[in-house]
Amino acid sequence: MILHILNRSPGTSLAYRDALAGMGPDDRLLLVEDGVLGALATQVPHFQTVEGRIFALREDLVARGLEGRCDAGVQVVDVDGFVTLTEEADKTVSWF
Structure with a gap:
């Protein structure tokens, strides 16, 4: 499993398309920095192909x-959760 880390909003960058194209069926996507804007209900449809495998970093949401405005399909993790995701992954790829 690869952890893909996206720090750009789908509203301002097309980097999410490259990230999605590079994802395998077991890979996970973590939204950080401005990427957490993709966790909003209006933006999350961009990520429907990886439904159930999307995470957003709580500290960046705050x-x-x-905070509290994410789509129900996005799992919110704190920094410890971020560490856990990286430990579970075979490797990480950052998209920016």
């Missing part, structure tokens, strides 16, 4: 005033 920093942007978005």
Whole structure:
């Protein structure tokens, strides 16, 4: 399993398309920094092909005033959860 880390919003960058194209059936996607904007209900349809495998970093949601506003299909993790995701992954790939 590969952990893909995306730090750009789908509203301002097309990097999410490259990330999705590079994902395998068991890979996971973690939204960080401005990427957490993709966790909002209006943006999450961009990620429907990886439904159930999307995570957003709580600290970045809080920093942007978005805590509690994620789509129900996005799993929110804190920094410890981020570490756990990286430990479970064979490797990580950052998209920016």
